Amino acid sequence: MLEFAILGLLQESPMHGYELRKELTAKLGAIRAAISYGSLYPTLRRLQAAGWITEAAETPATAEEVPALTSRRGRVVYKITAEGKERFAQLIAQAGPETYDDTGFGVHFAFFARTDQATRLRILEGRRRKIEERREGLRDVLGRAAERLDAYTLELQRHGLDACEREVRWLEELIANERSGRAPTVPDIGTAGGRREDNSPPPPGETRKERP
Amino acid sequence: MLEFAILGLLQESPMHGYELRKELTAKLGAIRAAISYGSLYPTLRRLQAAGWITEAAETPATAEEVPALTSRRGRVVYKITAEGKERFAQLIAQAGPETYDDTGFGVHFAFFARTDQATRLRILEGRRRKIEERREGLRDVLGRAAERLDAYTLELQRHGLDACEREVRWLEELIANERSGRAPTVPDIGTAGGRREDNSPPPPGETRKERP
């Protein structure tokens, strides 16, 4: 999963470890806390060994203009290679079972802008199926095994069931939106300036009410 | 975490590995998929080495009545020891940071029936704090960094934010309920039969609407 995310991020621009972690946290903040350096650095080494990323010279960025303002020790900047891009494309296309668990799905979803529509649809439907199964499991427990469990455990299950139902509905919306055709694929996301009063296609799940 | 859960389950009755996994799955189904044998068996060994559980003779359960109906190879039944109970009590009382992450909180919550009210309250409030922080993080990203992110990533954040807000509300209810006094502690949970038209005390988070 980390491999996937790193390759995806480096596709946008070269980065060093610390930066990578921050971007990762920003992009995946909704699904996982913050990735650990104890995972990040070894993974970077692995990717480098595989030839999917390389160390790029610390860009002095018009070096004579900003001379030795800071001597800049350390700071290993990584950059994706052509093989790395291939690898990423391959990881996007092939969906194993881990593609549909919480983390796996989240990471894939976060890079949907780089995923073709057919694959997006496949992943969304796979995820929906998986959540529906979890939902049925919880309903079973709440129905059949309820008397064996204490009130707190039951409440936990109810909360979980609720979350499942909610996610299924969310996925339904996304799927419908995706099927309806125009969804952004690699929509050079710059959108420089911001707000989205541009003519970009209706972003994923828009049927948002603002005040409950 | 697994250690905690195993100790908690074995407190109710002795079990063998397979059974333990099934119970674990039933009890924690809302928060994690299904624990792997690759974690379970090594952990059992660890707990045994620490003296917190012991192998109990495969109960022949009135052995002469059911003689060698099945010769019962294998089937190692584990049983908690006095030290194990102490250990469990200690694990319940002390709350580290991991007590408030998704899995840690879920497991603690699942054993709230064996937890005293003060501790329950402390844990619920700790969890709320943590989720509030996550929520603020997501709001920040959605506010300040929105233009740097693509539509899908933003949608993911929105969904995550939604889940945070929902969980905070859920926790608020639970906390209020807890403060209000009567919440079941080890309330011989029978409630046999099901529906909950009985007079049992308002179980944790009850303000449930049934039909949206």
Next chain:
DNA sequence: GTGCGATGTATCGGTCCGATACATCGCGGC
């Protein structure tokens, strides 16, 4: 000038997962 928080790289032990292997039991179908 000095302490302190952000930036930055890195390792180590430990937990847990996924794949895999293997053996037995009870049942239904042929």
Next chain:
DNA sequence: GCCGCGATGTATCGGACCGATACATCGCAC
């Protein structure tokens, strides 16, 4: 009668990831 098959059951191995820890530099405030 027996054969396969799904549930039951125990177990290991490699790998992913985490949390704690260590250490060094930079810029700023006091």
